[in-house]
Amino acid sequence: MDRSTSYILPSFLAAAFHALVIVALLLNWQRTPEVDVTPVEKYYIDAAIVSENPYKAKARKVAAAREKSRQQRIAAEKQAAAQRAREAQARKEKAREQEAAREAAEAAAKKKQVEQTAPDTAPAQDEASSPDSIDETERVRMEQSLALAVMDEQEYRRAVTDDEKAMAYVAQIRKEIVQNWSRPPSARNGMQALLKVHLVPTGEVVDVAVIESSGNDAFDRSATQAVEKARRFTVPTDSRQFERNFREFEVLFRPEDLRL
Amino acid sequence: MNEPISIIELVLKASIIVQVVMGLLMAASMTSWIMIFQRFFTLGTISREAIEFETEFWSGKDLRQIYKDLEEHEDTPIGLPAIFQAGFKEFSRLRTQSADPDRVMQNVHRAMRVSMSREEERLERHLAFLATVGSTSPYVGLFGTVWGIMNSFRGLATVNQASLAVVAPGISEALVATAMGLFAAIPAVIAYNRYAAQVEIIVNRFEAFTDEFSSILYRAINN
Numbered sequence: 001m002d003r004s005t006s007y008i009l010p011s012f013l014a015a016a017f018h019a020l021v022i023v024a025l026l027l028n029w030q031r032t033p034e035v036d037v038t039p040v041e042k043y044y045i046d047a048a049i050v051s052e053n054p055y056k057a058k059a060r061k062v063a064a065a066r067e068k069s070r071q072q073r074i075a076a077e078k079q080a081a082a083q084r085a086r087e088a089q090a091r092k093e094k095a096r097e098q099e100a101a102r103e104a105a106e107a108a109a110k111k112k113q114v115e116q117t118a119p120d121t122a123p124a125q126d127e128a129s130s131p132d133s134i135d136e137t138e139r140v141r142m143e144q145s146l147a148l149a150v151m152d153e154q155e156y157r158r159a160v161t162d163d164e165k166a167m168a169y170v171a172q173i174r175k176e177i178v179q180n181w182s183r184p185p186s187a188r189n190g191m192q193a194l195l196k197v198h199l200v201p202t203g204e205v206v207d208v209a210v211i212e213s214s215g216n217d218a219f220d221r222s223a224t225q226a227v228e229k230a231r232r233f234t235v236p237t238d239s240r241q242f243e244r245n246f247r248e249f250e251v252l253f254r255p256e257d258l259r260l
Numbered sequence: 261m262n263e264p265i266s267i268i269e270l271v272l273k274a275s276i277i278v279q280v281v282m283g284l285l286m287a288a289s290m291t292s293w294i295m296i297f298q299r300f301f302t303l304g305t306i307s308r309e310a311i312e313f314e315t316e317f318w319s320g321k322d323l324r325q326i327y328k329d330l331e332e333h334e335d336t337p338i339g340l341p342a343i344f345q346a347g348f349k350e351f352s353r354l355r356t357q358s359a360d361p362d363r364v365m366q367n368v369h370r371a372m373r374v375s376m377s378r379e380e381e382r383l384e385r386h387l388a389f390l391a392t393v394g395s396t397s398p399y400v401g402l403f404g405t406v407w408g409i410m411n412s413f414r415g416l417a418t419v420n421q422a423s424l425a426v427v428a429p430g431i432s433e434a435l436v437a438t439a440m441g442l443f444a445a446i447p448a449v450i451a452y453n454r455y456a457a458q459v460e461i462i463v464n465r466f467e468a469f470t471d472e473f474s475s476i477l478y479r480a481i482n483n
Contacts, residue, residue, distance in 0.1 A: 010297030014290055
């Protein structure tokens with residue numbers, strides 16, 4: 001047989017080669033699709049003006065003042081009550097002394113007149129009744145002050161829920177302002193401008209005034225424009241809340257994310 | 261849904277034409293690899309035997325003895341021994357019959373040329389096939405891919421929500437055809453180039469031997 005025409009070994013080799021390739025491909029194919037899909041952490045730049053939340057500060061101030069005044073009032077009332085009690089005591093003692101003096105005088109006179117009379121019960125009566133009346137007035141006052149405290153408490157609680165509601169609006173307003181704020185290139189970290197914004201109940205901006213300038217005109221202007229561009233904010237429909245928090249508020253512009 | 265599509269599934273789910281193309285390419289690859297191995301062994305054998313024969317030829321051994329050894333060998337000689345055999349057979353036959361050395365030499369030359377062209381044909385066998393596979397199978401694979409993508413986009417037209425997940429398997433399946441085409445073509449092209457160069461070297465060696473052998477016979481006939 002002609003040696004050059006032997007195809008058996010080449011056929012076998014070719015088949016083996018293809019089988020090898022296919023097996024390798026199958027194994028590899030199963031492995032490759034296991035792509036590691038680790039979620040890329042989202043990176044947000046906090047391009048925030050840090051408005052000092054004027055409402056909250058105000059509410060805190062108001063609450064503090066109210067608390068203080070309440071305590072002062074209570075203290076004053078206590079003091080007054082004590083004063084009154086002291087006065088009453090003093091009066092009583094004075095009265096007693098006077099009484100005693102009078103009695104003594106009367107007794108002396110009666111002695112002198114040699115006219116023995118039984119000791120008068122009136123002073124005793126007076127003595128018994130007067131503390132009672134003081135207690136009464138004291139109690140009424142205490143009740144009143146307690147009622148006042150309860151009212152304060154309720155108001156305070158309502159203010160807190162209002163505060164929470166207002167926070168949402170404040171956040172929304174802040175977002176809108178931040179969106180519209182394009183800082184000038186001259187803005188630097190550490191600059192800050194305080195603006196006073198006046199709104200009408202529909203939420204429209206009627207007036208923007210710079211209260212505290214950053215010292216950089218462009219920066220102040222950009223802040224003013226940010227508010228003016230927003231033109232209209234969402235404000236609570238509750239007029240009481242609007243009047244309290246949103247009729248006029250202050251916004252602090254302060255770039256914090258800049259590198260400069 | 262996260263389960264990867266297996267390549268077998270990909271091939272089995274392909275449209276008929278793509279499957280035919282893939283089958284064709286697989287067959288082409290298989291055949292071309294058979295040819296590659298077969299050529300590798302054949303060319304190696306021929307080239308080795310040529311060298312061995314040349315060494316034997318130039319060792320100063322009697323040419324008749326060499327010829328007799330070849331005749332007695334059970335295998336039909338291939339390559340250089342075959343050329344020598346054809347030339348020497350013609351030479352010894354004509355030498356006893358005709359006295360004209362020119363005619364003898366002409367016939368010997370012719371016989372060796374015939375034998376050499378037969379050996380050349382033997383060397384170059386299947387190389388044309390490798391060249392064909394190397395040059396056409398990328399196109400065949402590309403055809404399968406184009407057809408598969410065509411189908412997958414046609415399917416996309418009927419879908420409301422066109423998403424990548426709808427077309428991706430079709431395209432992936434279609435691309436398998438191109439991959440197979442390239443897989444068949446690359447070894448074929450490399451093998452073709454390599455074997456063509458090898459064949460040329462061997463043929464050059466044959467030609468040189470033929471010339472040298474002729475001159476030896478010419479000297480012998482003139483003495």
